[in-house]
Amino acid sequence: xxxxxxxxxxxxxxxxxxxxHLHFASFDMMARTxxxxxxxxxxxxxxxxxxxxxxxxxxxTGAVGxxxxxxxxxxxxxxxxxxxGLTITFGFGPTLFEADGVDRFGIAALRPAGLEKLPPFLGDxxxxxxxxxxxxxxACADDPQVxxxxxRNLSRIAFGRAxxxxxxxxxxxxxxxxxxxxxxxxxxxxxxxxxNILADDAGALDEHVWVAASDQPAWMAGGSYLVARKxxxxxxxxxxxxxxxxxTIVGRTKGTGAPLSGxxxxxxxDFTAKDAAGAPAIPVTSHVRLxxxxxxxxxxxxxxxYNFVDGNNDLGRxxxxxxxxxxxxxxxxxxxxxxxxxxxxxxEYIKHVGSGVWxxxxxxxxxxxxxxxLFA
Ligand code: HEM
Numbered sequence: 001x002x003x004x005x006x007x008x009x010x011x012x013x014x015x016x017x018x019x020x021h022l023h024f025a026s027f028d029m030m031a032r033t034x035x036x037x038x039x040x041x042x043x044x045x046x047x048x049x050x051x052x053x054x055x056x057x058x059x060x061t062g063a064v065g066x067x068x069x070x071x072x073x074x075x076x077x078x079x080x081x082x083x084x085g086l087t088i089t090f091g092f093g094p095t096l097f098e099a100d101g102v103d104r105f106g107i108a109a110l111r112p113a114g115l116e117k118l119p120p121f122l123g124d125x126x127x128x129x130x131x132x133x134x135x136x137x138x139a140c141a142d143d144p145q146v147x148x149x150x151x152r153n154l155s156r157i158a159f160g161r162a163x164x165x166x167x168x169x170x171x172x173x174x175x176x177x178x179x180x181x182x183x184x185x186x187x188x189x190x191x192x193x194x195x196n197i198l199a200d201d202a203g204a205l206d207e208h209v210w211v212a213a214s215d216q217p218a219w220m221a222g223g224s225y226l227v228a229r230k231x232x233x234x235x236x237x238x239x240x241x242x243x244x245x246x247x248t249i250v251g252r253t254k255g256t257g258a259p260l261s262g263x264x265x266x267x268x269x270d271f272t273a274k275d276a277a278g279a280p281a282i283p284v285t286s287h288v289r290l291x292x293x294x295x296x297x298x299x300x301x302x303x304x305x306y307n308f309v310d311g312n313n314d315l316g317r318x319x320x321x322x323x324x325x326x327x328x329x330x331x332x333x334x335x336x337x338x339x340x341x342x343x344x345x346x347x348e349y350i351k352h353v354g355s356g357v358w359x360x361x362x363x364x365x366x367x368x369x370x371x372x373x374l375f376a
Pocket of ligand 1: 186188190191192193194195196229231233250252287288291292293300301321322324334337338341350
């Protein structure tokens with residue numbers, strides 16, 4: 001497969017066919033850095049990203065072409081590996097624009113109005129150390145070593161300017177963004193990504209994912225907003241639930257992923273359908289019904305999350321879940337859906353433990369760098 005282009009109208013890693021692996025990282029700018037530091041960081045990150053996504057070392061001298069007396073520019077663990085579908089997507093958090101009332105980089109006036117810390121939601125149990133961040137990088141690839149190499153080298157390039165705040169590995173995609181991608185499964189064992197916005201649906205992307213030229217601020221045109229939620233799954237509890245109940249919680253069958261109103265995976269759910277007892281075939285507290293555009297004024301999002309297992313706890317339970325990632329034209333779309341999900345039957349089996357929201361600027365033009373619009 002040929003590598004994905006780094007430069008373009010939109011950043012790669014949004015409508016790109018979802019790769020198998022994720023390394024996501026959140027960064028904070030270091031104390032006493034200024035606008036020049038931020039600008040140079042974005043330039044250096046873009047240069048390295050434009051090379052790594054093509055399967056190249058971070059610089060021309062790279063891992064082994066430099067002076068034997070100096071540490072190499074590139075850490076080397078991706079030597080000999082292909083580009084592996086690597087995409088690197090950058091985002092700017094609310095705190096980059098203003099933190100504790102301080103405009104560190106002279107960009108407070110450029111903050112998109114909708115870019116602020118997400119409101120608290122029912123049942124949130126957020127760990128501040130796994131939430132927020134001035135900047136984020138989503139690295140996706142079909143080889144986990146390639147994704148990890150990207151984050152490791154971008155962290156290294158940031159030295160003295162930004163430092164890693166938290167990071168997350170994801171190992172199995174939980175969505176699809178093209179019609180020919182098979183729908184994968186999440187750790188509850190259900191197909192995930194059936195009703196997603198797909199890459200070839202230009203109308204839906206323009207309406208629900210890309211920031212329009214008529215939206216504010218102007219520098220975000222062609223960009224999007226990224227919401228990350230680290231969602232722990234209480235899988236041992238879930239695994240004791242009867243199959244029929246698991247299906248009524250989701251609103252779809254576990255085998256084919258068809259809606260409980262009948263048909264195939266891709267059949268539209270019929271929320272008026274009744275079961276044998278005369279109750280709604282797709283229960284009103286099911287996840288699919290609550291998240292469906294019909295009950296949310298047409299709200300849709302592009303989901304691009306990953307499964308995670310971060311080892312286990314002292315009780316021998318897997319520390320597992322879904323690292324939920326969604327792209328939308330405004331963070332308000334996520335907020336609308338997440339509020340609606342306050343009555344979700346699935347809530348008993350999940351816990352949101354991390355959260356973040358970032359403005360994802362448009363793609364960099366060739367010869368330019370990501371976020372150049374902040375310094376225009
Ligand atoms: C649909 C699982 C969290 C929004 C689905 C489906 C599954 C699922 C199995 C049905 C298949 C599909 O269309 O993709 C989960 C799990 C979650 C989770 C296990 C947490 C661990 C969320 C969150 C949101 C969300 C936090 C947004 C706030 C949606 C939407 C749909 C959906 C919009 C499509 C609804 C439709 O149009 O039919 N989810 N989900 N999900 N989910 Fe989730």
